Amino acid sequence: MYDRSRDRVPLWLRISIGALLVIAVFLAMLPFLYMVSLSLQSDADLFSGEVVVIPEQPQWLNYITIWEEAPFARFILNSFVIAGAISFLHVVFDPLIGYVFAKMQFPGRRIMFAALLSTLMLPFFIRLVPLYILTAEVGLLNTYTGLILPFAMSGFGIFLMRQFILPIPDDLLDAARVDGGGELRVFWDIVLPQLYPAIATLALLTFVFQFNEFLWPLVVVSSEQMRPITTGLTLFNQEYFTRWNLTAVGGMLMFIPCLLLFLFAQRFFIRSVMLSGMK
């Protein structure tokens, strides 16, 4: 006999998983909530030794002081320029190269694709020292070009695009080729329109990833003016070691664009990550 009560998860298990989820959600938000609180605290609040959630006198002045203490506007601009330029380059190059690997026949295809895949496994820090020296030799330290160029393409992006192009039927492409369309025409007229969602995924993931990049700017930027906000924040943090309130204001300035982007494109974000993980 089919027993309905067996179909339920036991009560104790449901309660403990529920409690665990509540804790997880709280911990996921805690640093961000604390950042909001910290950014409005005075030094006295910081050292009061008491739990300050909402400061009695919110220090809105912190949000003005910060612009005087470090060139934060410049940091934010730098981050947008670098991440934006890299995303743009990926959108230009990755689909076209993905197309070549997915739909064109040429000798050496297998070995070149294997080489491309091998780049996916290579951690960035392994190439760090030679890349730094190369960048220094050609005089690109402390420049946008030096910050952007090493990330102009990605094996991941090309692979992702290839995976999306593969299912497009060859008959469709051949028909266009017979009609006298060159390869670029075929790509532009037939493949590209079907790739828009995939390209948006690529652009979004690349932008967020590069906006958060830390190691490369840490190494190639020594001037204060060229720092993106990731390393800009640490500069500030080292100089004012215990001034967590001002560090938190800087964090807020970096956080707000991320939050807006996430709220605006939350579903798209989540679908993108799920897609890129499955491909």
Next chain:
Amino acid sequence: MSYRRKQIVIAYALLLPAIIYFTIFFFGPIAVELWASFYSGQPMVGESSFIGLGNYTRALSDALVHRSLSATMIYSFGSTILTICFALLFAAVLAGPTKANNTVRAILFFPYIVSFVIGGLMWRAILDPFTGILNAALISLNLPTQSWLADPDAAIWVLVFVSSWKDIGYATLIYIAAIQGIPGHLYDAARVDGARPTDQMRDITLPLLMPTTLFLAVTLGISSLQELALPYLMTGGGPANSTRLYSLHVYETAFQDLNLGYSSALSFLMFLFILLVTFLQFRLLHRDIRHV
């Protein structure tokens, strides 16, 4: 020119930028690094002399390298295992398409897209022994205070925690995508046979998620092997080098000690190690697919 010929020419023309890019920025640097790893001093830029495998034998007996390797192993295994266990649990609960589930997923996922710089610094602020909110809360509850980030035994576990804090939402999403791909009729059949939800989890969901688990284990594992920002921001590698992760050690060997030959050898060792891990993963993954 025949059509086929023409296509080959076009293909290579389109690939040319990629060939140049990957040669200059990927394969070139690795070749240069292999070459530099046989020199002491500052190959590529300054004075150096050929010492053969000297850097490699030195690495094998370097106490600081051993220390950083063991810290990296704790960090890497600890955070990967913690992330996967909780993500699996959360995914099992949150796989249904209800509105509340979507909200919880989004909140758990959010730390993943925010920079580690914010996450790392704010957790450090929370744990700060003098100004942090955790100690303030412990005092108000009359409990003993903590200074985990200054404790050589505890600091690495704080990093493990923060790493999982960042990745759990991401891993949960990947698991949910995989769970939603499992055909519903398997569960229907199991229910008719009288399997409890916990049985279904054990006998259907978990085995079918094996490839996803391996995918996550390897991607999370490899990315944690190269973590630098977190120890850099939270502990600076201390106390007593207990959180000096491998990539931080390589970074400091190169850019603070300016020991470029030695740091090249250390990088190259990590390169070989990751190749090995990747190779093993492919072997495991293929065997697993055959069994399912």
